[in-house]
Amino acid sequence: MGFNFATKILQLLGLSLLSTAAVLEGKDSGKVCTVIPRGQNQDDVPNILHAVEECGHIPGGRVVLPSPYVYRINQRMTTHLENSKLEIGGTLLFSDDISYWVNNSYRFNYQHQSTAWRITGHDYEVDGGAKLGGIDGNGQVWYTWAKGGSNTFGRPMPMHVYNSTNAVLRNISVRNQQFWAVLVEESSYITLDHFYINATNHDFKADPESQWIQNTDGVDTYNSHHITITNWVYEGGDDAVAFKGNSSNIHVENIRVYGGPGIAFGSLGQYPDRWDIVENITVKDVVLQPSFQREIQSGVYFKSWIGVNYGDPPNGGGGGHGWVRNVTVENIKLIDVENPIYIDTWYSFSRRAKPILVLTSPSLSYLTQDVSKYCDTSTYRFDDIHFRNISGNGLATPNDYPGKNITFGISLLCSEKAPCKNLTFQDVDVQLPESYKGPKVLCANAQVKGLKCDKFE
Ligand SMILES: *[C@@H]1O[C@H](CO)[C@@H](O)[C@H](O)[C@H]1NC(C)=O
Ligand SMILES: *[C@@H]1O[C@H](CO)[C@@H](O)[C@H](O)[C@H]1NC(C)=O
Ligand SMILES: *[C@@H]1O[C@H](CO)[C@@H](O)[C@H](O)[C@H]1NC(C)=O
Ligand SMILES: *[C@@H]1O[C@H](CO)[C@@H](O)[C@H](O)[C@H]1NC(C)=O
Ligand SMILES: *[C@@H]1O[C@H](CO)[C@@H](O)[C@H](O)[C@H]1NC(C)=O
Ligand SMILES: *[C@@H]1O[C@H](CO)[C@@H](O)[C@H](O)[C@H]1NC(C)=O
Ligand SMILES: *[C@@H]1O[C@H](CO)[C@@H](O)[C@H](O)[C@H]1NC(C)=O
Ligand SMILES: *[C@@H]1O[C@H](CO)[C@@H](O)[C@H](O)[C@H]1NC(C)=O
Ligand SMILES: *[C@@H]1O[C@H](CO)[C@@H](O)[C@H](O)[C@H]1NC(C)=O
Ligand SMILES: *[C@@H]1O[C@H](CO)[C@@H](O)[C@H](O)[C@H]1NC(C)=O
Secondary structure: OHHHHHHHHHHHHOOHHHHOOEEEEOOOOOEEEEOOOOOOOOOOHHHHHHHHHHHOOOOOOEEEEOOOOEEEEOOOEEEEEEOOEEEEOOEEEEOOOHHHHHHHOEEEOOOOEEEOEEEEEEEEEEEOOOOOOEEEOOHHHHHHHHOOOOOOOOOEEOEEEEEEEEEEEEEEEEEOOOOOOEEEEOOEEEEEEEEEEEOOOOOOOOOOOOOOOOOOOOEEEEOEEEEEEEEEEEEOOOOOEEEOOOEEEEEEEEEEEEOEOOEEEEEEOOOOOOEEEEEEEEEEEEEEEOOOOOOEEEEEEEEEOOOOOEOOOOOOEOOOEEEEEEEEEEEEEEEEEEEEEEEEOOHHHOOOOOOEOOOOOOOOOOOOOEOHHHOOOOOOEEEEEEEEEEEEEEOOOOEEOOOOOEOOOEEEEOEOOEOEEEEEEEEEEEEOOOOOOOOOEEEEOEEEEOOOOOOOO
16 A cells, blocks of 8 residues: 555656656565556656566566556567566557567567567466456557568567466456467466457458458467466457467367457478477367457368478478377357368368469468369378367358368368378257258268268269
8 A cells, every 4th residue: 555655646746766667575475566657658668677677586576567557568578577476457558660570579480470578487477457457569550561461571479478387377458469469489387367359450441351350369379388278258360279389288268259260270280390299188168259340260170281391481381290189179159150160181272262372362372383282292190189069050151172162060171191080079060051052071081980971072
């Protein structure tokens, strides 16, 4: 009470002293550093880093960024936390200086991607509090700048949990993320509980289908293990949750998804010199539906690249190795999902594109050659994947997957080189419109139990 009171008084006096972190001894739990924004659009990164330096490395230390303050994040930053807590009741507002970020973001060694805020360390908490403080990525400038281009270089992710162990991040909102909202990389024993993510486009010039919000994923994991992702609401234009290479022992539960392609395993096998091992994953209690701005393209899906290397990342590649194994997907509710459940082993040239691709967004690949002859080349494996209690409906919008004018409720098209093994289905009922008379369950090179595959050419 004393400290808050003092803060308020100093604030009223408008003292510039407040622009640096104030440090006090907390009553019973180490130091507390409260940061007040400097105001007038001045960069708050130095004050935040100073507070983290003072209070973020000592047992019980607390770095407090209270509501309703807005902190200007005008440069990249790494906050290293040990045995301490970062409380973000306020908002970290990332600057809209595209040229700064494109040139200066941290690079992430995957698809040439970039990040803006790294959180490193161990035994820490980041808590947005009862009102879900967190991040405003100022994403609109990026959506308008990239104009729907996929993986445009330099768009930074606002929250990069990196080289961390034993961390809990909770009660956090990420609005208008510039790119993926959260990346968990090289980390283990991380809990991400109670997140609200919302990327909404307001540029009326945007392409009505993509709304220019592709790549606004919720959370992606890479080289990370023992991760819990619970109680999320996601609205945006890309994967709500995506498991990239080397993600294991991950539990995902209670996720509401509005728009985008849903829950993704992949993409995988993009780099010929990397092994992508995705193992021991549970995904349960997920509801997927369209949003006011965007359709929902898929429910839960798995995608690996073709077995030959063709083009360069981010949007080319292939020939990588590994497997997805021991996955349980249960209690999934699908509402008007375009392509509800599928395994796609020829990802590099996209289900929705013609075999001969043209360079259009939102095509997933920029290849212009006919690579359809490579669709059975992937050696990437999908084994022991179990689906239980999945209900709802698909839209059956005919597309050309796999090169035919047909659609599906469930599609399991595995590569001849690496047939899928032990795919089981229990209480799975995906309805398609009456008007659609074609096959509903597509299988190729897949060992399937509990589901009848339909004939298709
Ligand atoms: C990167 O910085 C250079 C030099 O400051 C600038 O000319 C360029 O426009 C920047 N890149 C982008 C994409 O803004
Ligand atoms: C943060 O979320 C947890 C649930 O994860 C909840 O128990 C807690 O009360 C929340 N914290 C605050 C300060 O609201
Ligand atoms: C990762 O964290 C460990 C332990 O905190 C540290 O020793 C190591 O230097 C960090 N590695 C990188 C690449 O930051
Ligand atoms: C996301 O934000 C937009 C714009 O503020 C809002 O209309 C929409 O309802 C939000 N979505 C969710 C799921 O809260
Ligand atoms: C993934 O893990 C495997 C096995 O531990 C390792 O060989 C491989 O290098 C890792 N892949 C990446 C991309 O780090
Ligand atoms: C499969 O993963 C679950 C966790 O999702 C784990 O409890 C179980 O032991 C794993 N089974 C095998 C055979 O690895
Ligand atoms: C998956 O779980 C099994 C059983 O607990 C364990 O033996 C295996 O090492 C786990 N896989 C990974 C990649 O951690
Ligand atoms: C099946 O999933 C639905 C949500 O889609 C859930 O309400 C229901 O309780 C689940 N049934 C069982 C037996 O778990
Ligand atoms: C199928 O996978 C489950 C666990 O993921 C495993 O217990 C079972 O033995 C597997 N069955 C076959 C036939 O491989
Ligand atoms: C694809 O099928 C739909 C009906 O399911 C039909 O209206 C359409 O003409 C077909 N397109 C082609 C190219 O055959």
